[in-house]
Amino acid sequence: MAGKRREKLVNTLTTGEVAGIFGVSPGTIRRWCRQGKLRTCGTGPRGARRFRRGDVAVVYLERAIQKYLKDLSQR
Numbered sequence: 001m002a003g004k005r006r007e008k009l010v011n012t013l014t015t016g017e018v019a020g021i022f023g024v025s026p027g028t029i030r031r032w033c034r035q036g037k038l039r040t041c042g043t044g045p046r047g048a049r050r051f052r053r054g055d056v057a058v059v060y061l062e063r064a065i066q067k068y069l070k071d072l073s074q075r
Contacts (some may be wrong), residue, residue, distance in 0.1 A: 004036075011014075011052065011053060012051060012052055012053065013050070013051045013053060013056055014048060015030065015051075016064075018038070021056060021060060026058060029049075030049070033049060037058055037059065039052075041055070
């Protein structure tokens with residue numbers, strides 16, 4: 001059972017790690033969760049939010065595409 005839990009934690013990210021990826025504060029990540037912009041996949045050993053790497057990648061790419069299109073339209 002511990003092996004499965006360890007595997008699950010390896011495939012997830014913490015709030016701080018996700019904040020680092022997006023270059024925002026952990027508070028912003030928690031707000032995005034409340035707003036439904038970013039989905040959590042449960043909690044870690046001490047009740048902290050956990051995020052699937054794939055879910056974070058999708059949101060990151062969506063934001064990058066939106067920024068690109070906005071920059072493109074302002075030319």
